[in-house]
Amino acid sequence: DAKTTQPPSMDCAEGRAANLPCNHSTISGNEYVYWYRQIHSQGPQYIIHGLKNNETNEMASLIITEDRKSSTLILPHATLRDTAVYYCIVRKWNNNDMRFGAGTRLTVKP
């Protein structure tokens, strides 16, 4: 599975959009981009995933560049409860395991 690079930390004002970048320049054609988050002392929570098209669900939007070498997770209206570590993971379609990098610690401030 391709490696990912994320900034170690980011701040965001409550109510504003949080844009979390992820670089995955070595991604291959059959690898998906997944985003999970982990709130302190809990198990990771699935957010969204995509292959090459932009995706949106009730939690977030995922924007994948045309060359698929990077992506951005967008939380449209961040709340204090969105403070967590966000992990960007690249995984082959037929792999079951998830391998975590260091992630981005997002702090939403009032």
Next chain:
Amino acid sequence: GAVVSQHPSRVICKSGTSVKIECRSLDFQATTMFWYRQFPKQSLMLMATSNEGSKATYEQGVEKDKFLINHASLTLSTLTVTSAHPEDSSFYICSANPQGGVLNTEAFFGQGTRLTVV
């Protein structure tokens, strides 16, 4: 979404004793489950892949005789930390993917088990 449950959520044990952690998929079957360990301020590290009806596959550097994994049914995997020592104190997390269906592309995680060895 699918639910994965771990038990216990917290456990304190004495050094030298063994501790068993259970991971259950509550509303789906999983031929494969995964065990992770997370130390404070660090990311999750995959320890092993639990395979129903066969031996677990361990990641490099993980002692299979210390971390015993049993996956006896399609809904239950157990991790036993044998002869636990203080350095085994950590947050242990399991995950599972539903078989087939529209849910088969994402993994669901348990709430984690905080193990403290004193």
